[in-house]
Amino acid sequence: MARAEPPPATFERRVLRSAAGHHYLRVRLELPDGGARPNAAQLKQLVVAALKELHGEVGAALPVDVLTYEEKTLSAILRVVSSGFVKLWSALTLLGFYQNRRCAFRVLQTSPFLLALSGNSRELVLD
Amino acid sequence: MSAPLRRVQQAPRHLLVSEKGHARHPRSRHAAHVRDHAYNCRVSVLIPECGILPEVLKSTVADFGVYYLVKNLSVHELVAREFIDSFVKKGSCYALTYNTKIDQDNTAALLPTGKLILSVDKDTYEELGLQGRPSRYSGKKAMRYIITIDLTDSDFHPDGKKHKRVLWALKEKKPLEFDFLMAWYNTGAEGSTLMSYFPKNQIRALKPKITFSTLRDLQCPALQSNELEGKPEESCSTEELFEWLGAVLNQVNLDNKSSSFISTYCCPQPNTTVDQAFLCTITGFIIPDKIIQLLEQLCSYFSEPKLAHWLTLTVHGFADSPVSWRENEHGFHKGGENLYNFVVFRNLDYWLQMAVGTHDDCPP
Numbered sequence: 151m152a153r154a155e156p157p158p159a160t161f162e163r164r165v166l167r168s169a170a171g172h173h174y175l176r177v178r179l180e181l182p183d184g185g186a187r188p189n190a191a192q193l194k195q196l197v198v199a200a201l202k203e204l205h206g207e208v209g210a211a212l213p214v215d216v217l218t219y220e221e222k223t224l225s226a227i228l229r230v231v232s233s234g235f236v237k238l239w240s241a242l243t244l245l246g247f248y249q250n251r252r253c254a255f256r257v258l259q260t261s262p263f264l265l266a267l268s269g270n271s272r273e274l275v276l277d
Numbered sequence: 278m279s280a281p282l283r284r285v286q287q288a289p290r291h292l293l294v295s296e297k298g299h300a301r302h303p304r305s306r307h308a309a310h311v312r313d314h315a316y317n318c319r320v321s322v323l324i325p326e327c328g329i330l331p332e333v334l335k336s337t338v339a340d341f342g343v344y345y346l347v348k349n350l351s352v353h354e355l356v357a358r359e360f361i362d363s364f365v366k367k368g369s370c371y372a373l374t375y376n377t378k379i380d381q382d383n384t385a386a387l388l389p390t391g392k393l394i395l396s397v398d399k400d401t402y403e404e405l406g407l408q409g410r411p412s413r414y415s416g417k418k419a420m421r422y423i424i425t426i427d428l429t430d431s432d433f434h435p436d437g438k439k440h441k442r443v444l445w446a447l448k449e450k451k452p453l454e455f456d457f458l459m460a461w462y463n464t465g466a467e468g469s470t471l472m473s474y475f476p477k478n479q480i481r482a483l484k485p486k487i488t489f490s491t492l493r494d495l496q497c498p499a500l501q502s503n504e505l506e507g508k509p510e511e512s513c514s515t516e517e518l519f520e521w522l523g524a525v526l527n528q529v530n531l532d533n534k535s536s537s538f539i540s541t542y543c544c545p546q547p548n549t550t551v552d553q554a555f556l557c558t559i560t561g562f563i564i565p566d567k568i569i570q571l572l573e574q575l576c577s578y579f580s581e582p583k584l585a586h587w588l589t590l591t592v593h594g595f596a597d598s599p600v601s602w603r604e605n606e607h608g609f610h611k612g613g614e615n616l617y618n619f620v621v622f623r624n625l626d627y628w629l630q631m632a633v634g635t636h637d638d639c640p641p
Contacts, residue, residue: 158299159503159626165639166293166516173288174523190539215540217529227527229542232288259612262291263632264523266614269319269593272378274560276346276483 170262173235174217177242179224180254188248190219193226197238200245200255205237212237217264225258227267289611289635295515297505300576300625307619307627308569311592313602313641314617315388316373317563319593321526322575325497326584327555330489333574334557337567338487344460344562345471346375346481351454352385353447355393358435361428363474365391368463371564374455379597380609385455386599389462391429395453396599397422404451407443414608414636423599423606458562485561492554496531496544497521500587502626510547515620517545519630522589522618526556551585568592572619579623590619601637608636 179193188196194216202210212234219226230238242255259270298305324331330338354360355372364370369389377384384396395409402409402422411419426443427433433440447453461471472482498513498521507514513521521544524531531544568590575590594601596613607615612634620628631640 156503156624158302158624159297161298161302161304162296162505164295164505164515166295168288168290169293169516170288170291172520194539213541215542217524217540217542218527219539227529229540233286235288236285261612261614261634262288263293263614263616264520264527264529265591265618266523266593266612266616266632268321268523268526268591269560269616271318271593271595271597271613274318276375276561277486 170232172229173232173260173262174264174267175228175230175239175242175257176259176267177226177228178256178258179226179248180256181224181248181251183251185251187221187224189221190216193219196245196248197228197242200241201238204241204244209237209241214238227264229264232262291635292633292637292639293516293519294631294640295505296629296631297502298627298629300621300627307572307629310602310617310629310631310641311568311572312565314565314592314594314615315371315600316386316595316598317565317568317592318560318595320559320563320568320571321591322557322571322588323522323525323554323591324578324585324588325495325551325554328491328553329555330557331555331578333578334571337571337574338557338559341485341487341559342460342462342564342567343482343484344458344564346483347457347459347471347475348479348481349454350457350475350479351447351452352393352395353444353452355385355387356426356428356440356443356447360474361391364461364471365428368461369564369566370459370461371562372457372459373562373595373598375458376456377597378609379599379607379613383453383455384597384599385453385457387428388600388604391427392604393426393428394599394604395424395426397424401451401453405446405453406450407446412608413606414610425604460562460564462564462566483561485559485563488558490556492525492556494550494552495525495554496548496550497554498545499547499549500620500622502587502622502624502628505628512547513545515628515630518620518628519618519632521545522591526591563592572621575621576625579621579625583623585623587620587622590621592617601633602631602640605638605640606636607633610635
């Protein structure tokens with residue numbers, strides 16, 4: 151017996167203001183001394199250490215995810231709860247050392263929408 | 278909680294508008310939304326249960342048009358009578374300054390409606406001497422001004438005072454010169470093209486960059502077209518789909534345990550695993566007319582029975598464009614995102630999500 155097709159959808163519009171649960175940052179770690187590169191777990195540990203240094207134990211407990219990590223370019227996409235966005239960004243800015251080596255986090259792009267990080271018009275290269 | 282502590286916990290303001298409708302409904306506004314968003318830098322199509330470029334898309338993708346990079350173009354040339362008659366009044370002409378930052382530099386844009394938008398800093402505005410208004414996002418002390426000139430206005434003819442003033446301001450008082458990305462869409466008879474209008478050493482024709490890839494064993498959320506908010510245990514909401522799509526396009530691992538140290542992100546439930554999914558990405562200066570064609574072809578993808586229940590079309594706007602939808606002012610703040618995403622279902626129901634950042638108006 152053929153199943154009846156559901157009726158076409160009626161028009162509906164929903165506007166969500168500042169409702170994204172998470173914020174996303176695309177960052178790059180600069181390690182100018184050219185030594186051994188951290189792997190994903192070590193990068194996550196570095197982020198947690200940065201949060202602990204600036205915001206204490208409570209800051210270090212902030213749920214941060216390293217969604218992607220490319221060891222070759224040292225770039226990663228981080229996800230953080232929206233209420234912890236300012237804490238995370240400030241902690242990354244003020245991080246200066248990784249295993250006694252000078253380092254710096256560069257925040258390349260940030261957005262409450264992960265989809266927005268897949269296209270950056272500022273990096274548009276025309277041949 | 279004290280004010281500084283409250284500020285630490287506040288994330289920048291943003292908006293996500295979700296609409297659902299039916300693509301073949303006579304009053305459906307899906308094409309209007311695409312047309313209102315003039316400047317697009319990236320288009321991605323994701324089709325589950327599909328391994329290669331479908332037949333219906335082959336011709337559209339092969340001929341995605343050409344755009345031009347015009348170097349060192351003075352803005353007064355866009356106001357010249359010949360340019361307006363040849364390109365602005367016939368068909369749709371799009372122009373946007375290239376490599377200018379909307380929060381730092383002066384920016385110019387030409388909309389297909391014939392409006393020239395100049396977004397300038399305070400010093401340039403005062404030197405230019407044209408009528409404008411302060412930017413909505415520049416705070417108490419206006420540091421940014423927006424000047425809008427309607428090139429198709431009946432008062433704007435070469436003998437009129439308006440035209441003389443604008444030409445004088447842009448040519449003699451404060452000449453503004455930028456690199457422009459331009460495109461012209463004209464369905465009528467062939468006239469002169471942009472390539473023949475500008476001197477050869479100044480203009481370069483470029484084709485959008487197109488890449489294809491096939492994703493294997495992809496977890497896709499289950500969706501019901503008439504349930505925007507999703508039904509627990511039955512379908513996912515638009516917000517979950519929006520995040521999942523971002524994860525797919527950024528090659529995020531969708532299969533993490535909740536106890537994992539590195540990442541706890543996983544595909545929203547309920548989901549199914551598909552063997553393969555086709556991803557096509559087009560990058561460049563893409564005009565809405567081409568995107569409408571692509572959207573129509575994607576709707577006709579479902580005219581034959583297909584395994585996929587839905588497919589998506591994602592469009593990113595330029596972060597440094599002075600307008601987002603229609604003539605709504607757009608600013609960068611910390612992200613400059615202005616993107617939209619279509620989910621087209623088998624029965625031609627669609628979901629449309631439009632996302633904007635802090636310095637943006639609500640999309641229409």
